[in-house]
Amino acid sequence: MTKAHTLTRSLVFFMVPQFTMLPFSAAIDTLRIANRMLGYEAYRWRLASIDGQKVYSSCGIGVEANTSLTDERRCLSGETRPSMVIVCSGIDVEQFNNKSASAWLRECYNRGIGVGSLCTGAHVLAQAGLLNGKRCAIHWENLPGFSEAFPQAEVYADLYEVDGNLYTCAGGTASLDMMLNLVGQDFGDSLVNRICEQHLTDRVRNPHDRQRLPLRARLGVQNAKVLSIIELMENHLAEPLSLLDIADEVDLSRRQIERLFRQEMGRSPARYYLEIRLDRARHLLVQSSMPIVEVAVACGFVSASHFSKCYRELYHRSPQQERAERKLTGGSLIRPALAA
The missing domain is CATH 1.10.10.60 (Homeodomain-like)
Known part of the structure; x- marks a missing residue:
């Protein structure tokens, strides 16, 4: 088999209460379409929450979790160890402060697992101490409070940022751009273009494109x-x-x-x-x-x-x-x- 048909990634989406549905669904659907275009399950994912219970998004829709943080800690040394974990959050993220989640994210990063965030999730990564001296992106509305709370993070009003093994995006449709960037690294521009056609979008935006209208x-x-x-x-x-x-x-x-x-x-x-x-x-x-x-x-x-x-x-x-x-x-x- 060629590399294109052996490469696989396993992702964990960690859902913070009040997470925003659009970037969450855009990220997962991009991976689903990639699998469909490739003809095999290159990307696998599971959903995690603090206690393994359902988590409600900011629009009131509840999403069932597959695992808890305790489960995920066990997975780090087993066959189900993920390639990447992505924090999904949204409004009121400043009120989320979970030491177990911070410790798990640090352990993932220290073990060489990619760590990312959607929408306001950079706040959770910064809280875990992962963004000190690192470039990151967060939704423009949360940027003032974030920059004051975490002055050691290099935060930008970009669509997304990739700094080493850290991936952050501003949410909304920027989640689509960041995931397409990931797919492009794995499989090249041809697959990215086919996914764009399925999404009815004509291009992948530059990570440094502005979030807000001019x-x-x-x-x-x-x-x-x-x-x-x-x-x-x-x-x-x-x-x-x-x-x-x-x-x-x-x-x-x-x-x-x-x-x-x-x-x-x-x-x-x-x-x-x-x-x-x-x-x-x-x-x-x-x-x-x-x-x-x-x-x-x-x-x-x-x-x-x-x-x-x-x-x-x-x-x-x-x-x-x-x-x-x-x-x-x-x-x-x-x-x-x-x-x-």
Whole structure:
């Protein structure tokens, strides 16, 4: 038999409560289609949970597990040892803290088993200490809280990252891209193209393609200068630039910037800058346990009292109330868009 007909991989998908269904199903279905195209079971998988019981996704659908963490620890030295384990998580991942899961993931990695994550699963890998000094990807909405909680991880707003034997992806359809990358390593581009045809997708995206829509499409703004200014603002949230600094960077006067923002954004540049800093603060309040004073500093506020005043004016609740409310919404974040 040729290598193409002897190569096999065994994967374990570890399901964290409230995992997101789309990246989970996209990953598994990519492997299913690969097997179908190859004509043999090149990829095998099983589903694991902490206790071997059913796990419910964020959409309320329960998925039966095949094994528990105790079972998987035994498998590490037997014939059913996996080639890769992939953590599947989703909303409220910050509330998941299981020492047994962390120890198992570290043991897998130390034994040379590939370790990966879908959606917000990088948080679980970082909690296990596997991402220190490593490149990783996480969903853009969770990136602010993640980068504050795990400063030693090199996190990027990419679709997926592969750093040695560590695989992380941002979730959504990025799971498809990461799994196609894996299949391509094993069997080449021809099989990847056939799987794409089955998925009705015309290409495998580059891992460094952006997660979010470009600013132009996201905001409906066409003026290149305004877009450049907003990008500057988004890149300087902890230490906000003055309007004079921004004017120097984009080669415009303060008056010109003021006029452009009134025309394009319906507000002053100072007001818009404040809103995007508060938007980041809201993510940190919902997705991390950072003290409120640290959230204020991370978002460029000189005092907690000024931060609270601005926050209440925009969101009609205090930062303390925002944090308390997340317990009632399962950690989800529904926020008004920064629109005119």
